Amino acid sequence: MNTRILATLPLAAVLAFPAFAQTSSAQDQSQTQATTQSTDTATGKQPLQAPAREGFWGRVNPFARKTYVKRQTDPIRDRVNELDDLTAANGKAIKDTDARAQAGIKLASDKADAADQHAIDAGNKATMAQTTAQQATTRIQTVETVVSNIDQYKASNQTEIRFKPGQTMLSKNAKDALDEMANTVKGQRGYIIEVQGFSSGKGQIAIQNSQKMAESVVRYMVLNHEIPVYRIYLVGMGNAPVEGADAKHISGGRVEISLLKNDLEQLSSNSSAPMAAAGQQQQPK
Numbered sequence: 001m002n003t004r005i006l007a008t009l010p011l012a013a014v015l016a017f018p019a020f021a022q023t024s025s026a027q028d029q030s031q032t033q034a035t036t037q038s039t040d041t042a043t044g045k046q047p048l049q050a051p052a053r054e055g056f057w058g059r060v061n062p063f064a065r066k067t068y069v070k071r072q073t074d075p076i077r078d079r080v081n082e083l084d085d086l087t088a089a090n091g092k093a094i095k096d097t098d099a100r101a102q103a104g105i106k107l108a109s110d111k112a113d114a115a116d117q118h119a120i121d122a123g124n125k126a127t128m129a130q131t132t133a134q135q136a137t138t139r140i141q142t143v144e145t146v147v148s149n150i151d152q153y154k155a156s157n158q159t160e161i162r163f164k165p166g167q168t169m170l171s172k173n174a175k176d177a178l179d180e181m182a183n184t185v186k187g188q189r190g191y192i193i194e195v196q197g198f199s200s201g202k203g204q205i206a207i208q209n210s211q212k213m214a215e216s217v218v219r220y221m222v223l224n225h226e227i228p229v230y231r232i233y234l235v236g237m238g239n240a241p242v243e244g245a246d247a248k249h250i251s252g253g254r255v256e257i258s259l260l261k262n263d264l265e266q267l268s269s270n271s272s273a274p275m276a277a278a279g280q281q282q283q284p285k
Contacts, residue, residue: 153192153260157181161217163253165200168212170220178217181259182225191261193227197236199253204238211236213253 159181161174170178185191197214199206214234221227 153262155258156191156261157184157259159257161213161255161257163213163255165252166209167252168209168216170216174217175220178220178257179225181257182221182227185227185259186225188261191231191259193221193232194256194258194260195232195234196256196258197234197253198240198256199236199238201239207236207238209236209253210238210255213255217255217257 159177161170161177181193185193195214195217197210197212197217199209199213201209211234214236218229218232218234221232222229
């Protein structure tokens, strides 16, 4: 009898140890569960609850069947699948965010490049506008100078033609001299021709003779060189004294032809130059 009791005691101790271990593990897990219930999980669900003790063996049943094991592991497998799905969704969201970020960076870069190009174009236009303004200012200053001097004529060329006493016809040398002067004013503007006749003698007779000699000069220039009459100023001076000479010493007669110019021709040339430059800039490249 004693022998049976002694053999039964070790067997009872072995059988009681798993139960004690299960009870301690259940208490530890209960404490852990109480601690983590206040926190959220990655899936947004509550942590898995420890299954209650079942039967004599608890959760560690050395004789458990497949259905029992499946029932214990299904919740864990579901949570693992949920975590996989959540990881895949997070990866896709990260890729989408990165793609949108790259698209935004490219769009911003393109807009920056376009802004730089607009700035360069604006700078070029500003430079052209400044150049045009400077040209306009220079031209205005030239025009002001010319307008202020428009009625001021300067002697450009002077010719003297001699006549024998009583003669009013032009000699060949006189015509050659008039031809040379007339050729210098063809196609020009801003000039006048001053014709002054001088004659020996006295009184009204001298004035008439000087007038006739001057008229012969004007007639030749108008008919042979088509110089406008309004550009010629004629006056018969008679025997009026001439600077550096005296009427008493004039034998026969003479006519002084003076070509006078102002700055109108210069204004015309300055105006045509900017117009030509503008025409070259407007030509297609």
